[in-house]
Amino acid sequence: MAEDADQARKSIGARRNPDSAEAILEAAEAVLVEAGYAGFSIEAVARRARAGKPTIYRWWPSKAALLLEVYQRQKRVDVPDTGKLEEDLVGFLENLFAHWRETSSGSVFRSLIAEAQTDETAATALAGYAGGRRAHTGQIIERAKARGEVANDIDPAVVADLVASYAWRHLLTNRLDEPEATIRKVVHYLLQGIAASGR
Structure with missing residues (x-):
């Protein structure tokens, strides 16, 4: 329980915590693979990453912003x-x-x-x-x-x-x-x- 509270505190604030941000991006990639674009949602990402929706929206103001970062991570051109x-x-x-x-x-x-x-x-x-x-x-x-x-x-x-x-x-x-x-x-x-x- 104390560990969960510590993790939650790390993700608070406008500046991204690298570990939390990486977990959210990995969760977003996984949700996209499993559910496709139509089934992609901030709620599903939050559940998978064990992160709060407010944290996700603080760092990515919209679903599209999060998806674009996922797209850029995967882009190898x-x-x-x-x-x-x-x-x-x-x-x-x-x-x-x-x-x-x-x-x-x-x-x-x-x-x-x-x-x-x-x-x-x-x-x-x-x-x-x-x-x-x-x-x-x-x-x-x-x-x-x-x-x-x-x-x-x-x-x-x-x-x-x-x-x-x-x-x-x-x-x-x-x-x-x-x-x-x-x-x-x-x-x-x-x-x-x-x-x-x-x-």
């Missing part, structure tokens, strides 16, 4: 750095499509996007995640700009949005088996619009 922008983008998209196709995270992310259309908390969580991903993908363009492959006035964030639009459309329409030749054609068309003059 290599971002190539080949020294050529076309190869980097083709490789990135191939790796992303394979990850969505071969793991459960693709269906989770698709469900989150769908929920964000009618749930404001899900929309807010997704917007925060997308902003971070935009900056991350934009680094590929920044590297190419430093190499002189991309015109100086190109906004990497806008290019990242174009890449994400292509990827998300394929995720939402379940077209994740695009051949490399098709992905390469899309990237080639994109790069024709942002290439530095004289290249």
Whole structure:
């Protein structure tokens, strides 16, 4: 009993206790595997993690926020750095499509996007995640700009949005088996619009 009280005290406060947070995230992953997106709930996670719902909501303001962190934990997508922008983008998209196709995270992310259309908390969580991903993908363009492959006035964030639009459309329409030749054609068309003059 004293041990339970001690554990409860450790999880109190706005700052996450690493052990408690890890237990909650592991419980969330397990609930997702067992019940799927439709059966996922904060209540089920709290029961499995032996944590209070207020603690979970203190650290993750919504179900969508918790699911997005679970998604990010499971996401393993290599971002190539080949020294050529076309190869980097083709490789990135191939790796992303394979990850969505071969793991459960693709269906989770698709469900989150769908929920964000009618749930404001899900929309807010997704917007925060997308902003971070935009900056991350934009680094590929920044590297190419430093190499002189991309015109100086190109906004990497806008290019990242174009890449994400292509990827998300394929995720939402379940077209994740695009051949490399098709992905390469899309990237080639994109790069024709942002290439530095004289290249």
